[in-house]
Amino acid sequence: MNRNLTIFVLLGFSLLSLFLLTLFLGSVHIPLGEIVGILIGNEPTRSVWEKIVLELRLPAAFTAILAGLALSISGLQMQTLFRNPLAGPYVLGISSGASLGVAILILATVTLQTLSGFNSTGISPLAIVIAATLGASSVMLLITFLAMKVKSTLTLLIVGVMFGYAVSGLVGILIYFSKPDDIQAYLLWSFGSFRGTGWRELKILLPCILIGAIYSIARLKSLNAMLLGDDYATSLGQNLKRTRFEILVSTALLAGSVTAFCGPVAFIGIAIPHLCRALFRQSDHSVLIPAVMLAGSSMALIANIIAGMPGSDYALPLNAVTSIFGAPVIIWVVIRQHRSLDTP
Amino acid sequence: MSSGLKTRDLTIGYRRAGKILKAVGRDLNLFLKSGELVALLGPNGSGKSTLLRTLARLQKPLSGTISLFDKPINQISAAELSRIISVVLTGKPAVNFMSVYKMVSLGRIPYTGRWGGLDSTDKREIEWSLKAMNVWQFRNRQLDELSDGEKQKVMISRALAQKPRIMILDEPTAFLDINHKHETLRLLRDLAFDQKITILLSSHDFDIVTRIADRIWMMNRNGTIQSGAPEDLFLSGGFESVFGKKGFRFDPKTGTFIFETARCGKVRLTGDETGRYWTERALQRSGFQIVVEPDEAEIRIEVGQKGTLFSWQVKTTTHQGEFDSIYRLLEFLTEKLKTPAV
Secondary structure, eight states: OOOHHHHHHHHHHHHHHHHHHHHHHHSSSOOOOHHHHTTTTTSSSHHHHHHHIIIIIIHHHHHHHHHHHHHHHHHHHHHHHHOTTTTTTTTTTHHHHHHHHHHHHHHHHHHHHHTTTOOOOOHHHHHHHHHHHHHHHHHHHHHHHHHHHHOOOOHHHOOOOOOOOHHHHHHHHHTTSOOOTTHHHHHHHHHHOOOOOOOHHHHHHHHHHHHHHHHHHHHHHHHHHTTTOOOHHHHTTTTHHHHHHHHHHHHHHHHHHHHHHHHOOOOOHHHHHHHHHHHTTTOOOHHHHHHHHHHHHEEEEEEHHTOOOOTSSSSOHHHHHHHHHHHHHHHHHHHHHHHSSSOO | OEEEEEEEEEEEEEEETTTEEEEEEEEEEEETTTTOOOEEOOTTTHHHHHHHHHHHHOOOOOOOEEETTTTGGGGHHHHTTTTTEEEEEOOOOOSSSHHHHHHGGGGGTTTTTTTTTHHHEEEEEEEHHHHHHOOOGGGTBGGSOOOOOHHHHHHHHHHHHHHSSEESSSTTTTTHHHHHHHHHHHHHHHHHHOOEEEEEOOOOOOHHHHHOEEEEEOTTTTSSSEOOOHHHHHHHTHHHHHHHHTTEEEETTTTTEEEEEOOOOEEEEEHHHHHHHHHHHHHHHHEEEEEEEEESSSEEEEEEEHHHHEEEEEEEOHHHHHHHHHHHHHHHHHHHHHHTTT
16 A cells, blocks of 8 residues: 555656646746746746746646546556457547548548639648547447447457558548648648647647546446456446446547547557556556556656657657657567466 | 245357357256255356356346346346356456455445445455455465466455355366365355355366265256256266266266276175275276176285285286285286286
């Protein structure tokens, strides 16, 4: 018990430090004291600092925290639901659904512009968010509908993965027939970023994630029962169909909203739950849910800092950073699992 | 004694797309009394797991009804059922990071509140369940550090924490070494006896199970079940009809299978009773026939005993000798007597 508490305190401390570090690092140097001053409402030495901190860095930090915890929770519950270590928030085609939405939007706009001969400057970020949300939720609707029909979770998992491939294929076709200039917005979105979300967008993102997280926390007991498999969970009095439906809805909200605003952010959702299980040596969701929230937020902040390449004028695509850090974690998990699970 | 579980004309099996794919058990009328230990025996593929799953409501019957304490099982809520029946399934749970205590505490899910917090009653029940299965000392260990036998006891402990009136176990002794087999079955026996928990288990461990079960459900290949005390089935030849195969026959006198081999000779055994029992077993295995009439015998063996030491004196028409172990005796009988001198 003490060990757990220590890890929680450390995680909390790292989250706080990373949060401050995110506010501190950037192309403009602002002293740490000034940043803390701005946060508690003091007048800064230079007024532009206040703008940078409050309008740019703070929303980005909040977005990273929210996205990190949302993706980690949905990854955790997908892994429990499918009893598969490689399941994650995007396994059911959420990201490909969102991508399809965005791709259709872009193609439709371009076609309309060509037909009408009217050329606008581009597609607004809000339109992309709406298109991504629509795409993700229609895929999730299909999958949840399937989940009510299909009994086996493994079948559902395979169907979800295949569905994702099929949708990605459609996106590929759409991109193939588009002019490079037209798909600029799509490409930027698909690189992923926590920096494009301002206070206005956060007002939509926050409630989505709150509801999704509360949904998940309220299902904590069912999630624990599901660790033992479908039959044991049923014999413990759990209504599997309802639980499965609720977990899927929660995942759609969590991962769907994050994807819409930040693009498909890879690997955080898969990797963080594994890290936390190993760290706490536990599978109990009453420990893991708060743990992945803290660790996921921290990891998202780290990825955001690295993607910003502090001290340089360049920035990296967020997705590249999370993949480079996430993939080794997955490799470690697979090798570990082969040692402990496959050799009974 | 009330009948806890009853089935009427129960037909079990699998269906696909509404159509019956395969019925493995037909028109079964079974019952379980409280506090009895019933062992379900039968060849592989006879439908033992299907029956257990159907009785635990993990699978729907093809037709017929099941009632629990005089109530149709369909009318019992999932929450209520989870406090009456608990299960131990085949296969090891693939949970990576979990302590023994946590695993057993999952058995309290039907009783805990929304967040699954454990109150003093829950903790008492968990402690009792861990102690009842002799795994209390492992409570802080991780599951993957335990042996198969210890793991199985933890899984039974978990089922026990559910405070069931009926516990259904699918092959709880498979994969266990002989010590854990005996221990597990003895602990289950005690639970039925002391706690009046009805225990239904399937098994292939014929010898042990027929010794500890109050009743046997013998699943035949045609999908029917013979029920009775193990001894009834021995006497009625119920076991032989299912398990008997060419090459070995069932001895209703001892309740064991005897391997039939080509007859080598007729032996008459005399001497110490215990010594005679084991000698007889060894001789039968090696293909000798035991006879009672002195005139019939080709070989005479006298088992002698001095303290804990046994000796065997052999007399045939051509040879004789004395041996200090059954192994040497058999060596002599099979090697020497085969020579043309006989």
